[in-house]
Amino acid sequence: xxxxxxxxxxxxxxxxxxxxxxxxxxxxxxxxxxxxxxxxxxxxxxxxxxxxxxxxxxxxxxxxxxxxxxxxxxxxxxxxxxxxxxxxxxxxxxxxxxxxxxxxxxxxxxxxxxxxxxxxxxxxxxxxxxxxxxxxxxxxxxxxxxxxxxxxxxxxxxxxxxxxxxxxxxxxxxxxxxxxxxxxxxxxxxxxxxxxxxxxxxxxxxxxxxxxxxxxxxxxxxxxxxxxxxxxxxxxxxxxxxxxxxxxxxxxxxxxxxxxxxxxxxxxxxxxxxxxxxxxxxxxxxxxxxxxxxxxxxxxxxxxxxxxxxxxxxxxxxxxxxxxxxxxxxxxxxxxxxxxxxxxxxxxxxxxxxxxxxxxxxxxxxxxxxxxxx
Amino acid sequence: xxxxxxxxxxxxxxxxxxxxxxxxxxxxxxxxxxxxxxxxxxxxxxxxxxxxxxxxxxxxxxxxxxxxxxxxxxxxxxxxxxxxxxxxxxxxxxxxxxxxxxxxxxxxxxxxxxxxxxxxxxxxxxxxxxxxxxxxxxxxxxxxxxxxxxxxxxxxxxxxxxxxxxxxxxxxxxxxxxxxxxxxxxxxxxxxxxxxxxxxxxxxxxxxxxxxxxxxxxxxxxxxxxxxxxxxxxxxxxxxxxxxxxxxxxxx
Numbered sequence: 001x002x003x004x005x006x007x008x009x010x011x012x013x014x015x016x017x018x019x020x021x022x023x024x025x026x027x028x029x030x031x032x033x034x035x036x037x038x039x040x041x042x043x044x045x046x047x048x049x050x051x052x053x054x055x056x057x058x059x060x061x062x063x064x065x066x067x068x069x070x071x072x073x074x075x076x077x078x079x080x081x082x083x084x085x086x087x088x089x090x091x092x093x094x095x096x097x098x099x100x101x102x103x104x105x106x107x108x109x110x111x112x113x114x115x116x117x118x119x120x121x122x123x124x125x126x127x128x129x130x131x132x133x134x135x136x137x138x139x140x141x142x143x144x145x146x147x148x149x150x151x152x153x154x155x156x157x158x159x160x161x162x163x164x165x166x167x168x169x170x171x172x173x174x175x176x177x178x179x180x181x182x183x184x185x186x187x188x189x190x191x192x193x194x195x196x197x198x199x200x201x202x203x204x205x206x207x208x209x210x211x212x213x214x215x216x217x218x219x220x221x222x223x224x225x226x227x228x229x230x231x232x233x234x235x236x237x238x239x240x241x242x243x244x245x246x247x248x249x250x251x252x253x254x255x256x257x258x259x260x261x262x263x264x265x266x267x268x269x270x271x272x273x274x275x276x277x278x279x280x281x282x283x284x285x286x287x288x289x290x291x292x293x294x295x296x297x298x299x300x301x302x303x304x305x306x307x308x309x310x311x312x313x314x315x316x317x318x319x320x321x322x323x324x325x326x327x328x329x330x331x332x333x334x335x336x337x338x339x340x341x342x343x344x345x346x347x348x349x350x351x352x353x354x355x356x357x358x359x360x361x362x363x364x365x366x367x368x369x370x371x372x373x374x
Numbered sequence: 375x376x377x378x379x380x381x382x383x384x385x386x387x388x389x390x391x392x393x394x395x396x397x398x399x400x401x402x403x404x405x406x407x408x409x410x411x412x413x414x415x416x417x418x419x420x421x422x423x424x425x426x427x428x429x430x431x432x433x434x435x436x437x438x439x440x441x442x443x444x445x446x447x448x449x450x451x452x453x454x455x456x457x458x459x460x461x462x463x464x465x466x467x468x469x470x471x472x473x474x475x476x477x478x479x480x481x482x483x484x485x486x487x488x489x490x491x492x493x494x495x496x497x498x499x500x501x502x503x504x505x506x507x508x509x510x511x512x513x514x515x516x517x518x519x520x521x522x523x524x525x526x527x528x529x530x531x532x533x534x535x536x537x538x539x540x541x542x543x544x545x546x547x548x549x550x551x552x553x554x555x556x557x558x559x560x561x562x563x564x565x566x567x568x569x570x571x572x573x574x575x576x577x578x579x580x581x582x583x584x585x586x587x588x589x590x591x592x593x594x595x596x597x598x599x600x601x602x603x604x605x606x607x608x609x610x611x612x613x614x615x616x617x618x619x620x621x622x623x624x625x626x
Binding site: 023024025027028031058059060063064066067088091092095096099100337338339340341342 | 466482488491492495496498499503509529557562563
């Protein structure tokens, strides 16, 4: 059945007769019918709405007719609803009109590009300040954790070591093995041009032990455990578990962040060390496959190339990289506010920031070693 | 469909997992346009029964018939009913207006200003007209529930399920919510099924009820809650309505 609104004009009086079904499935046609008839009402002083021909009506139709009456009234004419033949429709329309809020429809605030830029700058100051605040809080928490060991959730430590270390080992090991292979291939193809393939083992050792090993391992850990820790913290924050810890007198930083950072600081050097060994295997595979160097010669050459500064210089970075991952991941998690969407956003931010932080710290160490002449 | 036909017919429903039976021989009707409550203590299976009624679980024995169309199956076209979940279950990343607009844009061809108009009318109906652009995280628990009701009503269902609507609300907000439920029932003629254990709310809104008990594994009483309170001979039911200790009736 078609939905129409008939309009009978008699001088400055008009009678509107909606005909048909005013319900959700017919809402679009009803909207057109109502829009058409509104033009015919210009200059009226009284508008009557006769509901006798309204078929099925539900809340949607009632809202549309109620809005029509409101618009008519705000334009000047008074309105009257004739509902003696259809009291249900009258009641529904009256309900929605009665409940209509006086406040104008709230609109989302529109801001200019400049205003948004200013707001962003303003917020970034707060972000940096909160970040520094969090690091300061961690430093204090670490001291207090030593002074009061019971305020730290030590029982979580073995499980965290398992999650970050043992569970992360396969992917970290595979990544390091492949990077070792790549360095080996590159060394053979580039050094081979000068007939210097004999230096490939040393290249693998220096490049991987000092620079790439810690970096690759840290990036893998940042992606794996950083995301895990951030989403765990964020979910705890959203579900008020962090607030519950606070209310019970626990410092969430001491209780949660200290064991997580400690687990990272313990696990990442071990992962890096294992990764270093696998990178040597990768280099060995690449070199012996592409050149006539024997495995024995490669191993001997590698053994000669490994020196204290190269090996320890690489490992010395790893606790700092691990700490950066832990602080960024936990900090992002604890900064979560709101609901499920925010958890995802903070997790992404934690991974992006911790990978960037790891690369930045690694670069700073390289610079430092260069200045120190190591 | 003649109005005399019940809106929901549940016949000999059995609920459980594996060999564990949570309840059995559950049989009841919900009259069209009435307000029906499912009562019972914690762990009696009230909310589980609701999951079956709205089709989140499929019965292993017995039948559920909603609207003469058989057991509700999800993902089969426009939902025939609205559901208010315990916490409102609003999507946290969307404003209230976007939350309410979602079912309309999903299931109807309504777009643009008409969507805004209908959303605003529903928000006004539940008294949240001024909060259209707020995120769920920015409003209180009672407001979230009211917004949840508004969202459940967007597709104009003639049947609404409420899971513990007044749980966790202060008495004043709870009464406001009960008033809203009465309005929906009386002015809009919507059939309402409420899972609750809030006594004041039960006596205010319910036309009829069933009482579930985990020890009896099923319905222990049915009828008008006021009559049950005054006349029930069953100690558990009497205790439930008069808030006297249940320990005696369970022999604890």
